[in-house]
Amino acid sequence: MSDFCVIIPVYNHPDTIGPTVADIRHLGVPVVLVDDGSAAVCADVLRALAEADPQVHLERLPENCGKGAAVKVGLLRAEKLGFQHALQIDADGQHNTADIPRLMDLARQYPEAVISGMPDYDDSVPLLRFYCRYLTHILVWINTLSLEIQDSMCGFRAYPVAPICQLLRAESLGDRMDFDTEVLVKWFWQGGRIVQTKTRVSYPLDGISHFRGFEDNWLLTKLHIRLLFGMLWRLPRLIGRRDSVKGLSL
Known part of the structure; x- marks a missing residue:
């Protein structure tokens, strides 16, 4: 059994998931x-991928519950399967699978840390999305009293399975697009280390985005309000250990 696995939350990406899985299995x-909760076309593709390879494990949610919910299910399955580290990657082909070995090397070097990607965008990135991310960066810096989380929104990262599953059981974490940011902030709050590394991110012209405009922006707004109040009652502890929790960017 490998020490590592890759978790891929999938919602209706029948055209990109096959090549993504092939790159990882290579x-x-x-x-x-x-x-x-994908439609039948994508569900059939996923079932075929799992049936063709015993090292491709499949969990299915009966309805669409959100990216965060799917990642949490994947992490708990990884724990049950005995993996020590689990990498998270999107199904739409925007993340660079060639960077997986580098994240794995960093996870071996810093086994108790979350290894999180920092996007290095090419020209395909929508400019509005690129600039709006900085508002979340600023709010995360406020809610952690730190600049150590330089990007909390990249869904390409490696988790130490046992401690992150402990966090899942101890904390309420978002089920949708709020998950990626919330899990990093709450990991930081409990004293966890975060190592960040640049990774190329592209937006394919035929890519399918499930970002829901107003709904997800409102979801993220509510998240940052919750995190602000969470930071305030943790304020003495965060101030007291500002120098004890060190992030690292590579």
């Missing part, structure tokens, strides 16, 4: 697919 890394 690296020799097992895959945990989480079908987040």
